[in-house]
Amino acid sequence: xxxxxxxxxxxxxxxxxxxGLWRYSGRAVPPRLHWAAxxxxxxxxxxxxxxxxxxxxxxxxxSFGPGTTLxxxxxxxxxEDFTYPLAGLxxxxxxxxxxxxxxxxxxxxxxxxxxxxxxxxxYPFGAAYLLAGGSLDWAWLLGCLFFLVPYNLAMxxxxxxxxxxxxxxxxxxxxxxxxxxxxxxxxxxxxSAVWSCVPFVVALVAAGGPATWLWLAASLFAVVAYSxxxxxxxxxxxxxxLTSSFHFVSPAVVGLALAADRGAPLVIDAHLVTVLVAxxxxxxxxxxxxxxxxxxxxxxxxxGSVATVIGxxxxxxxxxxxxxxxxxxxxxxPWPVRWAALICVPYVINAAGFWNxxxxxxxxxxxxWRRFMGMNxxxxxxATMVIIAHVRGWGH
Numbered sequence: 001x002x003x004x005x006x007x008x009x010x011x012x013x014x015x016x017x018x019x020g021l022w023r024y025s026g027r028a029v030p031p032r033l034h035w036a037a038x039x040x041x042x043x044x045x046x047x048x049x050x051x052x053x054x055x056x057x058x059x060x061x062x063s064f065g066p067g068t069t070l071x072x073x074x075x076x077x078x079x080e081d082f083t084y085p086l087a088g089l090x091x092x093x094x095x096x097x098x099x100x101x102x103x104x105x106x107x108x109x110x111x112x113x114x115x116x117x118x119x120x121x122x123y124p125f126g127a128a129y130l131l132a133g134g135s136l137d138w139a140w141l142l143g144c145l146f147f148l149v150p151y152n153l154a155m156x157x158x159x160x161x162x163x164x165x166x167x168x169x170x171x172x173x174x175x176x177x178x179x180x181x182x183x184x185x186x187x188x189x190x191x192s193a194v195w196s197c198v199p200f201v202v203a204l205v206a207a208g209g210p211a212t213w214l215w216l217a218a219s220l221f222a223v224v225a226y227s228x229x230x231x232x233x234x235x236x237x238x239x240x241x242l243t244s245s246f247h248f249v250s251p252a253v254v255g256l257a258l259a260a261d262r263g264a265p266l267v268i269d270a271h272l273v274t275v276l277v278a279x280x281x282x283x284x285x286x287x288x289x290x291x292x293x294x295x296x297x298x299x300x301x302x303x304g305s306v307a308t309v310i311g312x313x314x315x316x317x318x319x320x321x322x323x324x325x326x327x328x329x330x331x332x333x334p335w336p337v338r339w340a341a342l343i344c345v346p347y348v349i350n351a352a353g354f355w356n357x358x359x360x361x362x363x364x365x366x367x368x369w370r371r372f373m374g375m376n377x378x379x380x381x382x383a384t385m386v387i388i389a390h391v392r393g394w395g396h
Contacts, residue, residue: 002068007080011087038089045085053077059388108182109189112160113153116373121155121251122148123380124279127387128255133264139207143258146200147251151223154193155247159227159234161186204254209261212254219250237309240291245283249276271333278329282344285322286372288315289351293369295362312362316354323347336389343379350375 054075057063064078072079125147129140201220205213225231226243233243253276260266291298291307292315299308307315327344330337350372354365 003064003078003080004068004070007083011083042085042089045088046082049082049085050074050077053081056388108185109153109157109192112157112189113149114156117156117376118148118152119380120248120376121151123383124248124252125255127383128252129259131387132256132259132266134255134259134262139204139258139262142200142203142207143251143255146197146204147254150193150196150200151219151251154197154220155223155226157189157193158224161189162227162229162232204258207262208258211257212261215250215254215257219246219254222246222250235304237304237306241284241287241306244287245280248283249280252276252279271337274329274332275337278326281322281326281329282347285319285326285347285351288322289319289365289372290369292316292319292354292357292362293366295359307362312357312359312365313355316351316357316365320348320351320355323351336386339389340383340386343382346375346378347372 054077057076069078069080074082122144126140126144129143130136134140197220201216204216208216222233222243225233226240226247227234234240256266256272288306291305292312294305295307295312298305306318310318323344327341327348330341330344332338333340350368354368357365
């Protein structure tokens with residue numbers, strides 16, 4: 001029962017950590033609604049764990065040797081696998097409670113990294129590394145962690161510091177769509193962005209080779225150049241969308257380069273290039289559409305984004321065209337990868353609803369932007385299913 005003992009040890013350690021966090025939080029008892037939400041999330045996680053573990057075990061992605069588990073299963077999923085949602089139930093609500101109750105520097109600086117968007121950069125790296133022939137090794141884990149938090153802290157933290165003046169006039173800032181960092185936190189935010197990245201960058205440089213170094217350097221340059229004074233790529237129409245898209249495509253390229261540098265049999269062909277181009281078009285569309293809602297505050301602050309230069313209506317239509325082109329590009333892929341073209345459909349429909357928006361009504365696109373953020377999670381699910389189908393050789 002090796003796996004049983006391991007799961008039990010992890011659960012015991014997390015229970016102790018949860019007890020410590022509860023004490024640190026002041027032992028405040030959350031309201032009944034809090035526990036109802038936790039219970040509902042836990043139930044959903046249990047169901048999803050049972051379904052997808054069963055699916056992955058059935059497809060042969062992993063298995064458990066005789067005598068390594070208790071033998072109790074839900075579907076094909078061993079009972080030990082349900083340790084993970086239980087661990088989340090123990091830890092995450094308490095962490096959230098602490099962060100929501102304590103208004104210290106750490107909470108506000110961490111919030112500037114846009115936690116809701118962390119997965120948007122970690123996922124491309126992790127998926128690309130594995131599809132290039134890499135394995136679930138320490139380099140994969142290191143890269144995923146780097147692109148999950150430090151990279152986003154650098155990207156968004158630097159932006160929040162140098163956009164502070166314009167953010168003051170933007171009603172969207174100060175919540176899930178962007179932090180409003182007090183000037184007293186600017187120095188700490190920049191320092192946190194640098195020092196959280198340094199150890200990961202050093203380790204990734206050691207793990208990779210010239211290709212990794214080149215693309216990692218390009219990725220980090222784009223992160224700084226987008227917001228930093230003098231460079232300020234975000235104030236250069238079209239270049240702003242090109243740079244923003246690179247923020248999300250470059251982690252995937254770094255993943256490909258790192259896997260190749262570590263000996264993976266990566267083949268750079270027309271199909272791979274087309275997928276990256278489609279992803280780039282998707283990212284440009286996302287940035288352009290997101291810029292529309294800020295037309296008026298950006299103009300007031302003198303920020304020359306693609307939306308302020310060509311106007312809200314033209315920018316929405318540009319975003320729709322780019323999403324259509326991304327979908328069309330994916331249609332040229334072999335089965336089952338071409339199914340990924342469907343990912344673009346809801347984005348096109350969402351943005352097309354604002355086809356005739358004007359500069360004076362640009363703020364209404366915030367409704368579409370909020371839907372966009374939710375659609376990213378659904379798109380990630382579809383992309384994962386396509387990747388699984390591709391790895392299993394379905395359609396060949």
